[in-house]
């Protein structure tokens with residue numbers, strides 16, 4: 001039987017360091033009867049995009065080992081090809097992986113790859129660039145620009161940054177055209193969702209479907225500062241689409257203009273969009289590996305998710321000289 005060729009691309013700086021265990025886990029967990037594989041590490045931002053582009057035609061699957069930024073780089077090189085994108089989520093948010101129900105534990109994510117179940121999903125084009133998960137302009141764009149400068153990665157780093165930046169953030173005025181409707185309004189945040197969540201199970205567009213040929217547009221208008229906690233709660237309890245400040249709609253084509261420069265993000269990665277952004281949907285343009293329907297849920301998976309939010313357990317200091325370790 002001809003084996004499937006799989007290339008693992010590991011981003012060594014993503015998330016909180018889980019990806020260091022991946023190389024060994026691949027050797028242990030991959031089904032060697034079915035799959036032959038190669039492993040490469042990215043050496044700089046943008047490297048995964050180049051490596052994935054070169055892999056088209058040579059590999060059946062390219063695995064992004066990293067967060068949404070790495071997934072974006074790999075996936076954007078595989079659009080409209082028969083090479084599928086697989087994900088081992090080792091990032092800070094892992095939005096697309098969580099939406100697709102890919103387990104956060106490395107060995108479980110590898111078991112998903114062994115099944116080689118494929119599904120076609122939509123992708124977004126934002127000006128000349130690609131978003132696979134969620135793109136945004138405004139506050140979330142601002143946060144992604146700030147987060148890119150942070151040394152303290154991981155979900156805790158995001159929470160700290162959002163709390164710090166929220167009070168000083170000023171909304172901008174946008175001219176928005178959604179299919180044939182136009183709006184001009186001051187907005188806190190404009191989100192264009194392909195999947196429903198940013199990452200960390202925080203759902204900005206709870207009803208979004210990744211294969212419906214539509215973009216879920218969620219506009220959070222400017223609001224008084226004291227309303228922040230209610231916005232946060234509505235995002236956490238997945239009722240953001242019922243808030244009074246929001247415009248929530250579905251569309252295929254959106255343009256955004258502003259006199260100020262558009263501060264944006266694509267799948268959590270900061271982008272400069274100039275004064276005009278055009279967002280279009282490309283239906284079913286990317287093949288991805290997903291868990292099979294009967295893929296056994298692991299009782300420990302929710303616990304592993306919780307662990308992502310906890311700080312690392314500190315190492316005990318070495319005992320001072322003269323103290324002897326008591327043998328058990």
Ligand SMILES: Nc1ncnc2c1ncn2[C@@H]1O[C@H](COP(=O)(O)OP(=O)(O)OP(=O)(O)O)[C@@H](O)[C@H]1O
Nearest residue numbers: 014015042043045066067068069070091092093094
């Ligand atoms: N070797 C490398 N050195 C420096 N940057 C890299 C390297 N490899 C990839 N990158 C860049 O690292 C950035 C962050 O990666 P990624 O998004 O995968 O992790 P994350 O931000 O921790 O996770 P998430 O997006 O889920 O929050 C991306 O912009 C990617 O281009």
